[in-house]
Amino acid sequence: MSAAEVLKLARRSNIMIATAESCTGGLVAAALTDLPGSSEVFDRGFVTYSNAAKADMLQVSGSTIEQFGAVSQEVAREMADGALRASQAQLSVSITGIAGPGGSEHKPEGRVCFGLAVDGHTTSTETVEFGALGRTNVREAARDHALELLQKAILDLQNSL
Template sequence: MTRGGALDSMTLARRLGEALLHHKLMMATAESCTGGGIACAVTDIAGSSSWFDRGFVTYSNAAKSEMLGVAPTLIEHHGAVSEEVVTAMARGACARSGADLAVAVSGVAGPGGGTPDKPVGTVWLACYLAPAERLHCRLLRLDGDRLAVRRQTVLAALEDCLALLAAYRT
């Protein structure tokens, strides 16, 4: 446990792996602002190859389109840091990998790059559970420096995947 009673990434990733194994599901990640941090957290768990398929690090807009099939017009219209784009990223990660669960994140980690509409610490997160066609998406407004924003995003992604799986009935 960390300060304030929050679970650490190792504990969350272990629980996520147990839930995926229980349901016989595989997972993929589609990451922008975390640069592979979610994939790193889950692959820190021994045996994760039984439930983790792959990670897409799609830092550029072109990568989001080429690797995940996100329409360039969607990015142009809504911006890379948007509900619409992370939803497309999560769905694209499942479609391009064959995984059952995907988590996608795109945000402004800082220290620069923020705008009045999307200041530093703005992150969109989406989890998509393909077998149930269930999607969970939320906007995070995080505090701290670049490292803190990225760490908080990884934790939120693991927590949201766990919550989505908790409601899943096979």
């Protein structure tokens, strides 16, 4: 999956994209904006590494973070929804996870939660266990998975028209 393909599909469908990233620190936004013409379909990216940033920038509920932890599908959902609300986008992807090193028994290294919000649709979430691949590899795998989620969402929207 390539960022170029995501941009091409978004351009064809007239869809604006926003990102909300924690453990990837903006890698998805960087992959998209590395390409010329990305401003036509990429609205903005939020790097919300801290819990305070998630709350301040995306209105992630403190009680959600407290109850489920920052690395959870519930937080990923609120991040994706918040990115839509705080942008001009119709599609957003969110990422929160444990890139490593470290982790815990309950939240191991390589666990990454994703949210995908599409204007007018129910926000979907999923968790991927990439494993203890090392910090860089987990972050890159999460970036690539987020790009795949964006591509699939745009294709699904095209097919539903």
